[in-house]
Amino acid sequence: MSVDCVVVGAGPAGLAASAALSARGIEHQVLEGSEVGASWRQRWDSFRLNTPGLLNPMLGPAADDEYTPRDEVVRRLEALAASCPVRTGVAVTALAPRMDGFVLETSDGPVHARAVVVATGAENTPRLPSFAAELPVVQQTTTTYRSPDGLPPGSVLVVGSGQTGVQVATDLQAAGRRVLLATSPVGRLPSPYRGRQMIAWLAVSGFFDQRATDVPDAVRRAPNPMVVPGGPGPDLRRMALDGVVLTGRVTGADGSRLRVDDSVAANIAAGEAFAVRARAFVDAAIDRLGLDVPPAEPEEPIASYPVREASELDLRDEGVTGIVWCTGMRGSHGWLPPGLLDDRGAPLHVDGAAGLPGLWFAGLRWMRRRGSSNFEGMPADAAVVASAVEAHLSAA
Structure with missing residues (x-):
């Protein structure tokens, strides 16, 4: 042909x-x-x-x-x-x-x-760490997870707190499952903001029109910010207050014991730093375009929230029967x-x-x-x- x-x-x-x-x-x-x-x-x-x-x-x-x-x-x-x-x-x-x-x-x-x-x-194509194959629990990825019913009863570890990770964690928690979320440094979109969903403001402000040469290399390599369709922007701190157990990044495994780094606080801070930049980006666009919109309202402060800072996570001790890997795609x-x-x-x-x-x-x-x-x-x-x-x- x-x-x-x-x-x-x-x-x-x-x-x-x-x-x-x-x-x-x-x-x-x-x-x-x-x-x-x-x-x-x-x-x-x-x-x-x-x-x-x-x-x-x-x-x-x-x-x-x-x-x-x-x-x-x-x-x-x-x-x-x-x-x-x-x-x-x-x-x-x-x-x-x-x-x-x-x-x-x-x-x-x-x-x-x-x-x-x-x-x-x-x-x-999902990215998985090499040690995943040795873990003694049911494992799914972003391409195989369908619903909480597809995982055995028990707690679920979601690895990765990007767009997919927070949505899967939310889906599992809404079904009454105990969820542990291994976090990563992903930006948070404060939404709604000034009368609209933040994602709509970003479109108006030219966010999606940025060229690769307009931003640092680190920005291009970063995952997309956390978004939940149509609802308030996902906030790891609020998820923790609602019962999701936040940990750092999973770095390795020994049988049923996972090694976890101490990045959870830094990952949350990275999300908040992005939220500050997103607000400033949108505010500048609103001023530049002369739009008549509601003023920004301060978010309710979150003074404290629980996180799990231990360097080891034993799947059996935590009752984890399933893992959903949301660790990126290629x-x-x-x-x-x-x-x-x-x-x-x-x-x-x-x-x-x-x-x-x-x-x-x-x-x-x-x-x-x-x-x-x-x-x-x-x-x-x-x-x-x-x-x-x-x-x-x-x-x-």
Whole structure:
């Protein structure tokens, strides 16, 4: 099979790329190894987008304050795919450049393409520590956790306090489970703020338009701030007061005993420092835009809260029967030539353009700006990539 352009992946980034290519009349195929929106089908049962409808225009009409549930996200992605040349169940296993483009090895035979857009996602394979396999309890990840009922009775340890970790911990606690949360240094969004959800203010203020060169390297590497869809912003201190047992980072294991560092206080402090910066960022934008909005109201102070500072956590002593690892994700790019990836296996690119002419990425974090991996940013990035594909094909 030969085609002008192949898009690899039928998630939101791949579908946005397909729509942009179609708008330019570019012949292409979208190859998807599984189903449309496969990663989104793996979310837990109570999952909702943590960005409101006003930030998800590519999914179709939605109320500004709608936080779309998992199954509806999948349905809307399937609706988008209906107008795209998608072939599901066709896994791409290798890519090799040749004089007139690329050859993609697939589960349905080789495909020749003059241009390729890789949209397989940057966060769809869980990262797990090497010692996880030795632990004597049921373990799940962000791709396998569905509901509290899927774990045996008893306490649950959630490892990682990013967006997914705090949402999974909240889901478990709402079901009456005792939850231990191994924290990490993740920013807190104070929300609501000045009459709106903080995430909406960040969109107005240009937060998602920041370029990688606008922020320090540490900011680009940091996880996204903690968000709970539609509700008050998650606060580790309040979670502790509500009964969640906060610990530091899990660093190793010896049988049923986990080693835990002393970072819990520093992790909470890092979240609060981010909250201060977020307020200042939004306040400055409100002043710059001359918006007439309510003044900022001080948050209720939290003077004290319990944390677990012990350097060891014995799973048996704590009654922990299950662990949910929320320790980050990586992309599935192992089928690409090694020269296109850095030493961590992440794609090397400049604004989405890879080191090989005719090859682009889509949907990566910070690909062109902070919002590149969000529904809000994917269509604009896709338009840039499609224009580059068009120019490449015209020049060939």
